[in-house]
Amino acid sequence: xxxxxxxxxxxxxxxxxxxxxxxxxxxxxxxxxxxxxxxxxxxxxxxxxxxxxxxxxxxxxxxxxxxxxxxxxxxxxxxxxxxxxxxxxxxxxxxxxxxxxxxxxxxxxxxxxxxxxxxxxxxxxxxxxxxxxxxxxxxxxxxxxxxxxxxxxxxxxxxxxxxxxxxxxxxxxxxxxxxxxxxxxxxxxxxxxxxxxxxxxxxxxxxxxxxxxxxxxxxxxxxxxxxxxxxxxxxxx
Amino acid sequence: xxxxxxxxxxxxxxxxxxxxxxxxxxxxxxxxxxxxxxxxxxxxxxxxxxxxxxxxxxxxxxxxxxxxxxxxxxxxxxxxxxxxxxxxxxxxxxxxxxxxxxxxxxxxxxxxxxxxxxxxxxxxxxxxxxxxxxxxxxxxxxxxxxxxxxxxxxxxxxxxxxxxxxxxxxxxxxxxxxxxxxxxxxxxxxxxxxxxxxxxxxxxxxxxxxxxxxxxxxxxxxxxxxxxxxxxxxxxx
DNA sequence: CGGCAGTTTGATGTTACTCAATTTAAGTGG
DNA sequence: CCACTTAAATTGAGTAACATCAAACTGCCG
Numbered sequence: 001x002x003x004x005x006x007x008x009x010x011x012x013x014x015x016x017x018x019x020x021x022x023x024x025x026x027x028x029x030x031x032x033x034x035x036x037x038x039x040x041x042x043x044x045x046x047x048x049x050x051x052x053x054x055x056x057x058x059x060x061x062x063x064x065x066x067x068x069x070x071x072x073x074x075x076x077x078x079x080x081x082x083x084x085x086x087x088x089x090x091x092x093x094x095x096x097x098x099x100x101x102x103x104x105x106x107x108x109x110x111x112x113x114x115x116x117x118x119x120x121x122x123x124x125x126x127x128x129x130x131x132x133x134x135x136x137x138x139x140x141x142x143x144x145x146x147x148x149x150x151x152x153x154x155x156x157x158x159x160x161x162x163x164x165x166x167x168x169x170x171x172x173x174x175x176x177x178x179x180x181x182x183x184x185x186x187x188x189x190x191x192x193x194x195x196x197x198x199x200x201x202x203x204x205x206x207x208x209x210x211x212x213x214x215x216x217x218x219x220x221x222x223x224x225x226x227x228x229x230x231x232x233x234x235x236x237x
Numbered sequence: 238x239x240x241x242x243x244x245x246x247x248x249x250x251x252x253x254x255x256x257x258x259x260x261x262x263x264x265x266x267x268x269x270x271x272x273x274x275x276x277x278x279x280x281x282x283x284x285x286x287x288x289x290x291x292x293x294x295x296x297x298x299x300x301x302x303x304x305x306x307x308x309x310x311x312x313x314x315x316x317x318x319x320x321x322x323x324x325x326x327x328x329x330x331x332x333x334x335x336x337x338x339x340x341x342x343x344x345x346x347x348x349x350x351x352x353x354x355x356x357x358x359x360x361x362x363x364x365x366x367x368x369x370x371x372x373x374x375x376x377x378x379x380x381x382x383x384x385x386x387x388x389x390x391x392x393x394x395x396x397x398x399x400x401x402x403x404x405x406x407x408x409x410x411x412x413x414x415x416x417x418x419x420x421x422x423x424x425x426x427x428x429x430x431x432x433x434x435x436x437x438x439x440x441x442x443x444x445x446x447x448x449x450x451x452x453x454x455x456x457x458x459x460x461x462x463x464x465x466x467x468x469x470x471x472x473x474x
Numbered sequence: 475c476g477g478c479a480g481t482t483t484g485a486t487g488t489t490a491c492t493c494a495a496t497t498t499a500a501g502t503g504g
Numbered sequence: 505c506c507a508c509t510t511a512a513a514t515t516g517a518g519t520a521a522c523a524t525c526a527a528a529c530t531g532c533c534g
Contacts (some may be wrong), residue, residue: 070386073474078386092378095371100379124364134332137374141329142337144381149307149315151388152433156490188513196389201490203513218513219499237310393522424480435523440481458530 017060017132019086021114021122036115042066042105049089049103057113058099059089064109065185068101069193079194081143082106082186084170091137093118107185146236151196154234159195160205161234164215164222180224182218254325257312257318258351260361273352279303279342286326286340289472293334294350296326301346305338306430317433318380319343319423321407328374331356344422383473388433391471396432397442398471401452401459417461421454 039062042048049055051070066083068090081102083089087101097116123129150162171182188206192199209215214225214230224230272286276299279285286292288307303320305327317338320326326340334353359366387399408419425443446452451467453460461467 047305072386072390076390078389080382080385090378092375096375101382124367130361130367138329138333140378141327141381141403144378145307145317145338146316147385148381148388149309151385152315152430153309153313187511193389198491199513200515201367201491202492204515207514310522424482436481437483437524438522439481444482 017136020129020132036118038113042109042113044108047104049099051102054097058094058116058119060112061087062110062112065106068103077193091140110158119158156197157205158234165234182222184222254373257366257369273355275350277348279346281345284341286336288339291334295331295353295356297349298324299347299349302343303346305340314430329375393434395471398467402471419459421459422457
């Protein structure tokens, strides 16, 4: 719940992996520039990765929000995951140079790219890197499986509640939350594309939540009014 | 399409991983018994793994069909994956002793269990094992992401067509298919729970497919009558 | 022959989608 | 500070997709 041990609080938080690869250099002062690692600032809304393209780098989101998605030919879009600071775009991207998803910045964001070969050689040399990646892999697959249950079995209301809870946990794992107010830079269309309903229906459902005093959502801030009720509706198990 | 190179034809086929761990011993004659690996025969319908329980072994399905699923308290069930011969239950199970899903045998099946510690030490020693596991990991996450797109965006008809195509590809990767006839030991309820619609609706949709001469499904055999039409309906991209 | 599990069919209800109009909010330039 | 513009959210009415319930049907096995 605090930010002392982000990895334990939220195994999805991949800075553990990033730190391991970088040899815990985060705390060091200025260093010799590394040619296999760079940072890039991306404006809000810009596409960072395009599905089916090849990338020599493994990306980690350092600052801001992004999302991983697939866009179909007829315009339908499924958001696979929201990326938060510290998130590796995908474990698969460490092994596959071709991306099977696209990525966009939701807010202005800062992205770190590391040469894949360099990451792999560190993986071969350093068991701590393997362990960090394994943890991220487990968290990622467990998360995908949860999402499959939600998309396959849950009603629209349940899905939206689940998404909010899921993001709340992940946000809380990397910053202190006070008064049930979470930074939340999504548009309703993003929620819609993540849970597989229309934006109109998201609006109606959020409206109902607001009327029932469950959650309230405006201006990029999510206010949780009744955490218990939200969990009753949307939590797995 | 043939069985000369199952890994290439279907990266999901994890025997590559299994072989790597076992040191390519599949072709050898009788050997000294290994205390860290065993085989077990499971009757059709039996549960092999229970969600939230701990297992000291990593499982691979050797013979028969199974499926990986999550059952909710109110009875709803989401099938996450059908397991075919050669499939590792999950990459996550190599790193996590607690299972986040349950597994049942669909037909009579044979399961191989390997001690997790033993698998991990082989992983540390042998780069080929790491490579095999990395391939399986990539295939698994790509597959989960595809499924999220399908569950989130596709109609019932599209979902069912997708599932059939997906299984057909995987079946074809491990056995020769003649005359568009695939072994297919699923009940309609399994299809329903995998794609997130009711069994009644699956029945209607398959009935429509039959009437339109797309596919036909009875007695544990799937007959594909119009592959093109099936792909037009259900294939991604 | 009877029983059982699975499938099919029909009738009806509910959820969520579509289309379109309206309102709100957030800039932007004068 | 205020008109103007634009993106996003809300609301209503009508519709399509899918769920639910219940009954009938099929094939299989003891």
